[in-house]
C-alpha cells in the first residue's frame with residue numbers, strides 16, 4: 001500500500017494518509033478495507049519516510065482483524081514507494097495487490113474480484129469504472145486557452161482504480177526494468193502499476209470497479225468520503 005505521498009492537492013495539513021475520515025486516518029481505513037478480504041494475508045504499508053514510527057503506532061492502536069501488517073519507508077514517487085514495499089514481501093508470496101492508501105472506502109467485493117482474476121490466470125488486473133464526463137485531449141497551457149486535439153470515444157474509456165492485482169513475478173520484473181530505464185535517463189515514472197506492465201508489453205485486463213473506490217485527491221473528495229462513511233455507519237454498522 002503506497003501511503004507516502006504528501007497530498008499536495010488536498011491542501012495544507014498532515015500527509016494525506018494520516019488525514020482523518022470519521023475520526024480514523026485514511027490509511028487505517030484503507031488497510032482495514034484490504035484486511036476484510038479473505039484473499040489478503042499480509043499488508044505492507046509504504047509510509048512517509050519521516051513517519052514510519054508514527055504509522056506503526058497508529059496501526060498498533062487500531063484493530064486490524066489479526067492480519068499481519070508491516071511498515072516500510074516509502075520513496076519520492078509512488079512508483080518508488082511500491083518498489084520498496086514489494087521488496088518487503090516474503091519470497092513465497094505469488095500474488096500481490098497494490099492499493100492506494102488514498103482509496104479508504106474500496107468495497108471488499110472489488111478486492112476479492114481483483115484477487116480472483118489473478119488467481120484465475122491474469123498477470124495484471126485493474127478495477128475500473130466507465131466515465132461520466134466526456135474527455136478531450138488538449139495541448140496543455142496551464143491557465144490559458146488549450147487547443148483541443150481530439151475527443152476519444154467515451155464508450156472505450158475507463159477510469160482505473162486500485163487495488164490492482166499482479167502475479168508477483170510480473171510486478172517485480174516491470175519495476176526492476178523501470179528502475180534501469182530511469183537510471184539511463186529514460187521514461188518518467190508512471191501513476192499506476194498496470195501502466196508499467198503495459199509499457200513492457202504485458203497483458204492487462206480490467207474488471208468492474210466501484211464508485212466508492214474513488215481516490216481522495218481534492219478537498220471535495222473528503223466531503224464525499226465523509227458522507228459515504230456516515231451512510232455506511234448508519235445503515236450497516238460499518
Ligand code: CTP
Pocket residue numbers: 001002003004005006007008009010016017046074075076077078079081082100101102103215216217
Ligand atoms: N504515494 C506514495 N509515495 C509517493 C507519492 C504517492 O506512496 N512518493 C501514494 C499516496 O500516498 C497515495 C497514492 O500513492 O496513497 C496515490 O497518489 P496520490 O493520490 O497522487 O497521492 P499524493 O501524491 O499524496 O497526492 P498529491 O499528488 O496531491 O500530492
Ligand code: MG
Pocket residue numbers: 005
Ligand atoms: Mg501524487
